[in-house]
Amino acid sequence: MTLSDTTTDTAGPDAADPRARRLRAALGNRVVLPGDDDWDLARMPWNLAVDQRPVAVARPENAEEVVDVVRAAAAAGLRVAPQSTGHAAAALADTGFADTVVISLARLRGVTVDPVARTARVLGGSQWNDVLEAAAPHGLTAPHGSAGDVGVAGYSLSGGLSFYARTHGLAVNFVRAVQIVTADGALVRASAEENRDLFWAVRGGSGAFGVVVSLEMDLLPYADVYAGMLLWDAARASEVARAWATWTTTAPDSATTTLRILNLPPLPELPPFLSGRSVVVIDGAVLGTDEGAAAVLAPLRALAPEIDTFGRIPAAGLVAVHMDPPQPTPAVTGHAVVDELPEDAVAAFLRAGSDPRLFMMELRHVGGAVARPVDAGGAVSAFRGEYICHAVAVVPVPDAAAGAGAAVGAAVALFEPWHIDALALTFVDGGNVDRRGGYGDAAGRLGELKRRFDPGDMFSAAHPVN
Ligand SMILES: Cc1cc2nc3c(=O)[nH]c(=O)nc-3n(C[C@H](O)[C@H](O)[C@H](O)COP(=O)(O)OP(=O)(O)OC[C@H]3O[C@@H](n4cnc5c(N)ncnc54)[C@H](O)[C@@H]3O)c2cc1C
Incomplete structure (x- = not known):
């Protein structure tokens, strides 16, 4: 998938925009403008479903160049949107890209x-x-x-x-x-x-x-960690989901796991035993000794998974356990936070997961230290709730976007009876969701400080503060 596959409008802002010309005069080739050879590459976010068309993209390579870009944007009367990878490009798109320079930090790594x-x-x-x-x-x-x-x-x-x-x-x-x-x-x-x-x-x-x-x-x-995944055919989803929901009510804080139904497309890059299949997966990590972790997982292993990779691995290997896409992907996502998973909520999860338009329906077990505010913390140090109900649909072609959005919306709506007034901000990716649910009691002070530090609302962000 390339950006051009998802692009529906090739016009974009006018490269002759006088504000863009001011940026070029101030920053030279450190800024990429519409019409430049590398414009499409420079503006492409990780989430390829988002066709972001800012006035310009700046690609600073050090802190001094970031200062130059911010000052040049201010002088040109433009907003500034910092972006590292564009994983949350759909959230940023809620704010829009008009009058905005994206500062790509992709060259500022180390x-x-x-x-x-x-x-x-x-x-x-x-x-x-x-x-x-x-x-x-x-x-x-x-x-x-x-x-x-x-x-x-x-x-x-x-x-x-x-x-x-x-x-x-x-x-x-x-x-x-x-x-x-x-x-x-x-x-x-x-x-x-x-x-x-x-x-x-x-x-x-x-x-x-x-x-x-x-x-x-x-x-x-941690040099190593007890982590992995358990996998069953989706035919076992009901039994596995009910067991996991019950297990999480007493699982210790040392265990952080997710439950997912994955509807995998028939793709050659997938292993043959997964390609085109629907499966149910529990994955995550359990801190502590091998014996202790095995005891915690025993009720889940008793369900005789088809695959069980849990064991001690180098800690750096934990990043691969969830099998997220290794390359930029066009996707639509949505989530709800709930306090409990009664029988009807598990049924809602199973119903959502059976929608073939969803690539993934996931429950992440949170609570524990996630829900405990930290005294010396900042505006966000915790969020309430025990589970994140997270739906993801892939958008292989632009025409699929409406169907994907509808599928995600329908899945999240199923959890409405249990949805609490809390948000996991990193899971908000588009949909014009009101971010104040993610800021909770901090929203008022955060808004005051936004007006103090950024009185002209120069910075455009995936999660606006106002
Ligand atoms: C495949 C996938 C897996 C994910 N897994 C998890 C997970 O396990 N847990 C979880 O909590 N979240 C997860 N997320 C969500 C992810 O944490 C958010 O999308 C996050 O915002 C991505 O940060 P980014 O810098 O990569 O994205 P970007 O889209 O580049 O940035 C998002 C926002 O962060 C701010 N920002 C980024 N860099 C800077 C900077 N240098 N200076 C100032 N502001 C900056 C900006 O406001 C920007 O709009 C996942 C997302 C995807 C797509």
């Missing part, structure tokens, strides 16, 4: 690990694979999510849910400092000691407060 302090300094466009590669030789790992090519800044600063989360909480609480370019074009450090209001705000408010050129974060002291 990680330095301090093995004694067990911390990492991560450049603003780095991806989780970069951190894992740098941390693993020191017997350390990180609170990454289920895909290694997700950006550290975008994920961490909007919460960040890992397979360590029920023990260690959200990734945002691992952030110790950020270096950030603010709306006035200043490069500042924000931490518990410096620019404390900004540090509070960016930990949740993310790209709405500036462009993060690097962040410092704690690492986790």
